[in-house]
Amino acid sequence: MGDRRFAKGSPSSLPEPASGRGTAFAGRLPSAPGFWRSPVRGVRFTAVLGLVLLAGLTLLFVTGLLSYAAYNPDLAPVNDKTPGKGLLGFYLFAWPTGPHWLYRLTQGLHVTVGIALVPVLLAKLWSVIPKLFALPPVRSAGHALERLSLLLLVGGALFEFITGLLNIQLEYVFPGSFYPLHFYGAWVFFAAFLAHTGLKLPRAVRVLRGGRLEGSAPGEADELAAPDPAAPTISRRGALAMTGGGSLLLLITSAGRSFDGPLRQVALLTPRGAAEPGPGPNGFQINKTAAAAGVTAADTGRDWRLTVSGPAGKIRLSREQLLAMDQYSAALPIACVEGWSTSDQWWRGVRLRDLAALAGYPDRPPGVLVESVQHSGAFRKVALRDNQVRDPRALLALQVNGETLSLDHGYPARVIVPAAPGVLNTKWVARLTFGAL
Numbered sequence: 001m002g003d004r005r006f007a008k009g010s011p012s013s014l015p016e017p018a019s020g021r022g023t024a025f026a027g028r029l030p031s032a033p034g035f036w037r038s039p040v041r042g043v044r045f046t047a048v049l050g051l052v053l054l055a056g057l058t059l060l061f062v063t064g065l066l067s068y069a070a071y072n073p074d075l076a077p078v079n080d081k082t083p084g085k086g087l088l089g090f091y092l093f094a095w096p097t098g099p100h101w102l103y104r105l106t107q108g109l110h111v112t113v114g115i116a117l118v119p120v121l122l123a124k125l126w127s128v129i130p131k132l133f134a135l136p137p138v139r140s141a142g143h144a145l146e147r148l149s150l151l152l153l154v155g156g157a158l159f160e161f162i163t164g165l166l167n168i169q170l171e172y173v174f175p176g177s178f179y180p181l182h183f184y185g186a187w188v189f190f191a192a193f194l195a196h197t198g199l200k201l202p203r204a205v206r207v208l209r210g211g212r213l214e215g216s217a218p219g220e221a222d223e224l225a226a227p228d229p230a231a232p233t234i235s236r237r238g239a240l241a242m243t244g245g246g247s248l249l250l251l252i253t254s255a256g257r258s259f260d261g262p263l264r265q266v267a268l269l270t271p272r273g274a275a276e277p278g279p280g281p282n283g284f285q286i287n288k289t290a291a292a293a294g295v296t297a298a299d300t301g302r303d304w305r306l307t308v309s310g311p312a313g314k315i316r317l318s319r320e321q322l323l324a325m326d327q328y329s330a331a332l333p334i335a336c337v338e339g340w341s342t343s344d345q346w347w348r349g350v351r352l353r354d355l356a357a358l359a360g361y362p363d364r365p366p367g368v369l370v371e372s373v374q375h376s377g378a379f380r381k382v383a384l385r386d387n388q389v390r391d392p393r394a395l396l397a398l399q400v401n402g403e404t405l406s407l408d409h410g411y412p413a414r415v416i417v418p419a420a421p422g423v424l425n426t427k428w429v430a431r432l433t434f435g436a437l
Contacts (some may be wrong), residue, residue: 030133039229040239041127048240049124049205054197056117063110068183068435070095070103070421075367076383076437080355081179088187097391100418104335108258111339114164115254119246121157127224151193156189168270168338256283257340272340281401282409283340285334287422290407295428299373310359310434318391319412322398325350330393336422347416348395352389359434367390368414371431379423383437393418396429
């Protein structure tokens with residue numbers, strides 16, 4: 001797929017007379033028609049990649065919006081990482097609690113498909129790169145719109161993919177700023193994507209149907225094909241197969257982080273892949289360890305108390321008192337914005353709606369503000385909707401898989417809610433304030 005600018009024995013490789021040096025230099029610029037010589041480029045090759053990206057990027061945009069809605073940003077300021085979103089939050093809705101694997105599915109698709117599309121995106125950018133250097137840069141108002149959409153499309157795609165991949169791999173590379181960066185970048189990119197699709201989709205469909213543009217004059221050149229192609233080193237079908245193979249490889253080495261067993265063992269390119277973090281009932285993936293969160297044994301020791309607040313006042317409960325209350329079990333996963341998840345774990349503890357009744361809401365529990373003993377960091381405080389509090393599977397968990405929670409999994413108590421992003425399942429809970437939202 002590489003470009004070979006000057007084939008052996010071609011006129012471009014012969015010595016130029018002094019008077020022709022300026023012309024020869026101009027022929028070596030990226031704007032020169034003969035600069036890009038790969039025989040793989042062509043409108044049909046680009047159209048195939050474009051239609052794959054049309055489907056894939058639309059899925060990424062929709063699942064990304066769903067992920068944002070799952071954080072309940074309109075519920076309380078503590079949940080809203082993009083407070084200036086304005087009309088861009090028009091679609092937000094009350095995130096449901098069922099099915100319990102909903103966020104695991106939507107965010108798993110978002111991240112896995114995004115990773116798998118990287119080779120397709122790079123191949124597509126490579127296929128159209130000669131047009132980025134074409135002169136004159138603007139030939140008409142329509143062409144200006146096309147160039148502007150292309151600039152925003154390329155820049156937006158690279159920005160979204162790079163920030164997303166860095167966040168997946170490094171997790172805290174954008175402390176406090178990833179959410180607004182990715183959110184606003186997504187809207188800029190998708191606006192350009194829609195404009196570019198409107199301009200190019202009919203043409204791409206015609207190319208794939210007929211092999212060339214309908215209505216073009218006989219013998220009209222393919223606008224993306226090299227006018228003086230070099231000898232082929234790979235066919236267009238081979239280039240497409242290589243791109244698809246790269247996507248398949250990335251899929252295999254990343255998708256397994258959402259599954260247990262052998263599939264997770266081959267998820268070598270993503271966090272929470274490869275080996276399980278340890279044996280026993282608490283031996284499943286951890287988003288943030290107690291040490292990373294600054295939580296110590298002193299914060300969660302014998303003096304720890306849960307404060308439950310509401311119309312009934314403030315009630316302080318020890319772990320022993322919580323264990324003495326009615327205990328319920330629920331099989332729920334943990335699913336994180338980075339795209340990894342666990343299988344269903346068996347959690348056991350006190351229902352949030354029972355704690356709401358204790359706080360003075362016996363009939364129709366409202367939302368709740370959850371606070372952790374964690375001293376700093378994002379999502380130290382989170383808000384849960386009333387539908388999340390009322391779900392009988394929403395627990396203040398004290399045990400997991402038949403064993404006391406480990407410190408890294410939230411001992412002495414953590415929240416677990418069906419279909420919620422992992423950061424809303426607060427660990428090391430110190431306070432529950434019902435009706436404060």
